[in-house]
Amino acid sequence: MSAASPQKPKKRIPKSPPAQMGNGLAKTLLGYVRSVEYMNKSLPDPIDFDNEVARLRGTLQCANCNSEINVRNSTNFKSAIYCSEYCKQMAGTVRYVRRAMAAQRESEYEFRMGLNDRLIHMPTGGYAAQERRLSKKIRMTIFERDNNICRICRKRPAEQIDHIKGSSSDLSNLQAICVNCHRMKTNSNLRLATGKELKRILKFYEAMALRIVAANPSKACDDYERWQKTEPKLRGIRQKMINKIKQEIGGKT
Numbered sequence: 001m002s003a004a005s006p007q008k009p010k011k012r013i014p015k016s017p018p019a020q021m022g023n024g025l026a027k028t029l030l031g032y033v034r035s036v037e038y039m040n041k042s043l044p045d046p047i048d049f050d051n052e053v054a055r056l057r058g059t060l061q062c063a064n065c066n067s068e069i070n071v072r073n074s075t076n077f078k079s080a081i082y083c084s085e086y087c088k089q090m091a092g093t094v095r096y097v098r099r100a101m102a103a104q105r106e107s108e109y110e111f112r113m114g115l116n117d118r119l120i121h122m123p124t125g126g127y128a129a130q131e132r133r134l135s136k137k138i139r140m141t142i143f144e145r146d147n148n149i150c151r152i153c154r155k156r157p158a159e160q161i162d163h164i165k166g167s168s169s170d171l172s173n174l175q176a177i178c179v180n181c182h183r184m185k186t187n188s189n190l191r192l193a194t195g196k197e198l199k200r201i202l203k204f205y206e207a208m209a210l211r212i213v214a215a216n217p218s219k220a221c222d223d224y225e226r227w228q229k230t231e232p233k234l235r236g237i238r239q240k241m242i243n244k245i246k247q248e249i250g251g252k253t
């Protein structure tokens with residue numbers, strides 16, 4: 001390791017980085033998926049789904065990376081299933097691609113763009129994760145207010161709610177827009193990943209590719225059919241465990 005340089009890192013960060021332009025991220029991930037098939041890499045060991053779920057029921061380990069979920073963590077991310085937003089997104093993306101590949105949809109445009117959207121929003125390095133869940137009621141209010149027409153192009157039907165600037169969910173910061181305009185806006189806000197971030201991203205992509213290709217899932221959360229039914233139950237059980245721990249450590253009320 002070389003000594004840390006005292007000056008701040010140079011700001012030479014162009015918008016719309018080559019690694020992320022268009023559907024570049026989806027291409028990169030799917031490239032890894034293909035290379036796993038061609039290069040005959042060894043796949044992660046398959047699990048027995050029921051055994052694995054039983055194990056997950058008895059612990060508070062992240063379903064994606066097995067690290068312990070930090071119950072004391074009072075910051076933004078709260079989940080009884082995953083340790084971080086990144087793990088949640090990663091597991092969701094693995095399932096998304098596995099499902100599409102099982103249906104032989106992997107060359108479809110909509111799938112590729114959808115995958116790219118997911119990868120862009122998968123928080124990496126400085127790209128902050130923001131839980132921006134809006135209630136159904138707020139969404140309805142915004143769509144109605146904007147007459148279901150995209151407020152950016154004013155042509156296409158609105159399909160998504162956009163935070164105009166920052167993460168405030170104040171009605172004045174929300175607008176209904178179409179998928180196309182949402183993608184263009186996201187692309188224009190991207191910055192180039194640093195070399196360090198890129199290395200980390202590619203490492204994750206490679207790990208995802210192995211999980212995607214494995215005929216028999218190596219994690220319970222990769223089994224998109226069974227996980228759908230299992231996850232809510234597991235979440236309920238774990239939430240109780242978490243509440244109990246919190247009561248013990250908190251002691252208040």
Ligand SMILES: [Zn+2]
Nearest residue numbers: 062065083087
């Ligand atoms: Zn994790």
Ligand SMILES: [Zn+2]
Nearest residue numbers: 150153178181
């Ligand atoms: Zn539009």
